[in-house]
Amino acid sequence: MYRASLLELHGVTAVAAHRNFRVAAQELGISPSALSHAISMLETRIGVRLFNRTTRSVAPTDAGTAFLDRITPALHDISAAMETANLYRDKPIGTLRINTSEDAATLTLMPIINDFLARYPDVKIDIVTEGRLIDIVADGFDAGIRLLENVPQDMIAIPVGPEQRFVVVGTPDYFKSHPAPRTPTDLASHACARLRLPGGSIYRWEFERRGEQMRIDVNGPLTIGSSKLITEAVLAGKMLGYVIEHSVAEHLKTGHLVTCLEDWTPPFPGLHLYYPGHRHVPAALRAFIDLLKEHRRMA
DSSP states (O other): OOOHHHHHHHHHHHHHHOHHHHHHHHHSSSSHHHHHHHHHHHHHHHHHOOOOESSOEEEEEHHHHHHHHHHHHHHHHHHHHHHHHHSSSSSSSSSEEEOOOOOHHIIHHHHHHHHHEEEETTEEEEEEEOOSOOTTTTTOEEEEEGGGSSSSSTEEEOOOOBBBBBEEEOHHHHEEEEEESGGGGGGGGGEEEEBBTTOOOBBBBBEEEEEEEEOOOOOOSEEOOHHHEEEEEEEEOOOBEEEEEEEEHHHHHHHEEEEGGGOOOBBBOEEEEEETTSOOOOOOHHHHHHHHHHHHHHH
């Protein structure tokens, strides 16, 4: 009797989950053509079509659904057994793929990464930094790091750092010639650096005080897609900026920048590492989570 390989079985579950060969192949780390060939060979050998394929859709047949019902628990058991065996290793191995933003990686991630690599030399870390939000499962990542408000609700989320808040900042020289705004609506008379989001829209500055919320589409001579460059522009003394307080902490400490509208910018939940709860957690990711919690206890 023909015995299917684990790759073929995982291929069946991935295609069924995503209804898409390309996305399933990305998750498995193989080419779409290789995945399609593997499943076609499996169907030929067992003599049953597992998927109905059209140019627009992929869906399990009745036989495919029954097949999935039987193999899915078995694959979970195999993954759990592999992980249990891996616990007997001194250190985890493999590649840990994390998707995040450049600001998040710069502010909080690198100290943890450096510590992790020193402790677990058999693990490689692949970090992709981008502004756009993605489906980490579909794109083949083990975890993501984003603000909690951007974490999908079906994910497990763990705090990476403390609460954060945005602040409106300018230089002392700027405020010598421009009275500091008392309310967000006063920003209409100020030059402001505007942030372009990855999708192309312009970010509206968000404010809240005693339950009142406001989103202001500020005016200004500069629109740019980098918060780091916004800080540099503000330091030139010609405009105000709206940035994460932690990112300009050193400038605030030295007095190169000062804040305004502080009573309108309350703190909010900060960066969180997140990963799918329905999937087995790789040993490398579990070790990373444990180290992350250790860093938070020491903070």
